[in-house]
Amino acid sequence: MNIRLCLPVLLACLSMAVLPVAVFGNEASASFPVDLVPQLRQIHQLEGSFEQTRHISVLSLPLRSSGQFTYRQEEGIVWRTLEPVASTVRISPEQGVVIVDDSGNQQPVAASELIGGIFLGIFSADFSRLNDYFAIEKQPVDTAHDSRHWRLQLTPLQAGLADHLQAVEIRGAELVEAITLREANGDRTEIVFKADKIVGKPD
């Protein structure tokens, strides 16, 4: 080899990612058991509205917001917050999470792969991409009035992630209806979805 080429080797090792490993590192779990929620519809396209409530421990009042979303399998999610502030976020497997400003400029959100992956998994009803990060467990629900309902609890597999995120809860029937993210410091975010237009995957 070019003898001095050994040095880039050494430095390449150094410049590689230590942090995301530390932030999001975990053990992969077994495959997600699809039959846990057989009633969940596979979605090709979805449009609707959402209501989000965020409880932050150091703020006396919860932060409520609402807006609209669209999901297309090829393009990902466009998340438009309309009240009380206006903002647009795009989430796609290729580009990750980007914030779009009023002029259409896109600002990538660093290290947002995990949360972007959760959203894409929920909207596409494909939880398999979450298996790398969470243990997924079905929780009992009160099915007296509707046996189609289900509830899943996602628990971080690795301590580093658990230091930040305690659990994710997903509820739904044919579609995902709500998610709750519980952070380790006590903060909590609840998002409730209401679907207006649904296009299922072709058989």
Added chain:
Amino acid sequence: MTQSRTPVWHRFWIALWLLVLLASGMYCGERIIRGAAFESNILGLIPPQDEGQMNLHTGITKDFEKRFVILLSHPDPGQGTALAKALKMQLAQQSLLSMDSADQSTLAGLGDFFKPYRHQLLAAQMREKLQHKDVESLATTVVNDLYNPVSGFRLYPFADDPFNLGGAWLQSVFPEAARFRGTDIPSLQTDGRTWHLISGQVQGSPFDLANQQALSTVLDDFGAQPGQQENGTTLLFSGLVFHATEASRIARFEISTVGSGSLLGIFLLVTMVFRSRRALTAIAFTLASSTLLALAITFAVFERVHLVTLALGTTLLGLAVDYCFHFLIKYRVNADALVAGRLIRKGLLISAGTSIAAYLIQLFSPFPGLQQLAVFIAAGLVGACGAVLVLSLCFHEMPSPGFKRWLGFFPARVQPAYARLSNYRAPLYCLLVALLPLLAAYLYWQGNNDDIRLLNTSSQNLLDSERQVQQLLGGIDPQRYWVVEGDDQQQILERTEMLVAVIDDGNANPASVQAITAMVPSLATQKADHTLIAAKLYGPDGALVVMCARLQSDCSHWQSLPADFNEDLIPARIPTALASQFPPLALTDKHHTIVLQRQGTALSQQSLDSLAQMPGVTYVDQVQGLSATLAAFRAEVSILLGVFLAVFALACLVFYDRRGLVVLVCVLVSMLGSLALSSSGGATLFHILALLLVMGLTVDTAVFYLELGLDGETWLASTLASLTSILAFGLLALSQVPLLHHFGSVVFFGLLCAWLITPLLFQLAGGNPIPAHTGCKS
């Protein structure tokens, strides 16, 4: 050997020589058994740079040369993960390897250590925002983020760091980190492919054969080769240990190829010509003496013997038998070992003397590898000389079945051909007169080559793999960097900040360099940032007030922020575990730091001019520096060769008069011919160094013709000697290593020229240059 007929003083010399060999053998055995006798560190071949730079390089290599990276990709990312896990598990089972794991303590440690300083550390982009944006805008960004379900990385919770200064700062320190998926096997996606990262380090030196074995055993079992695409799996390797392993493998292969090829050639020639076990014994004794003495003296002078020295040193086998061939032929002809010894003694001493001198001149070369080679071969030639002289004391009659057939070959076939050629004396002289300047002109036209790739010992596959890993991981360019000097660390930090500012101004990519100040800014900068944060974010008219109003909060939680300025954040206080994660910290001492540049960073001339004016800042370009070093050494060795040639020419004329001129012309033709035939890409330092050897070997041939006469015996001895050396250096010329290839091909062509042209030149100069010795019965 018949001891009863050997005089006492002969027995004394024989016993002494055997004792020397015994002592050498025991010494070599002890060194080899003790271990660490050989090394394969190709860095050892490079001449040391100036001391300051050397220390910095030592700093880099000492800490990081043990690390290695493997990237694995499979079309199915799930299967890729499984394969990467399996490979990592196999590697982890090797006791000499330690694998990186998702160690949460690193991030936790960073967060904990820097928490007291979070309000005096700003990423450059964040600093610019605070300087140029109004408080309304800053507050809006935070509020929008709070309503946004997808937010970026945070080092500290909202309660401790509402403006996420810590998250932005840490991302600026490790800009590449965000590209990786943080699963147990971290991965990154690029161009639609998922690459799984497996990394670790060897426990000891990457040049330690045991460490190389530990890694290569697992990879061989896994069926992994760089760039391999089997069943859709692609593997890329990066790490000094891979290059060291390949260099060792090549060196071992070439030692065995050249060594066994030479031995086989010698065995066949001796069997064919002498048909005698005693001749084989004599050859074996000479080779054993030569090798033992070469190894023992090299071990005595140097701590370890380099594998490249051994690879080049195997050519010694071809050289060492030369003297024995001359002895055996004279012994065969005269049937008296003492007479044979006396006949060849002068030629032997002159010939060995010039070859040894030619090699020892390489002690002046700055390359430790070549210095070692010079000692190895010179000692080996002394051993061969001594062995031949001892043989002349202990050999007696020897039957010679069929030997005359070989002695008659020259007068029957070769001499007539040379005689016919020498009839064209005038055209040949014209050709010779024209050829020398033509060859010189051709060489001048070819120019020189001082490319540092001459020192390359890795395959193209491995180099391609290395480049791909660097591209994917965003590697640092270790060839080009800045050294910042200062009277104390604060001055170094301030100068580094100025340097980084100029580089960032002149470069589109703000993360084009990696400097210590990204993690530990100067106290002046920390103070300024603390003041800016206190005023713009937490002051009475700061962004926090606006944010709290919008969130309908009383801000009571943040009343105590920011804390007072803390003067404790200096490089010396960074814990070792954290410092090891950030190369510039490991490359900083009391008076120096290194600012590393990422691959592909291009600076405008204006920036370079500004940087050249900065006090205490030096730009280091290792590629340019090493090429310049090679060029300077090439020039030095060329001058040395010229001086040596001039002294030699003078000695030839003084000692041999007009006949010395023939020797000189032989040497010139061989040197120019070999150089012209082997330096199509330009003459390198190694071509010039090899020319010294060509000179020594040509003198060998010519001096034996001068001393013993151009007859069947001397021609046969010279032919046998030349063929064994041609075989050894011809095999070396096939080497994959450019250095060995150049060296081998120059000597190969030089020997070929000397063997073919020297008899012709002697013939042109008047046939047999001296009357045959009275002792010769040709």
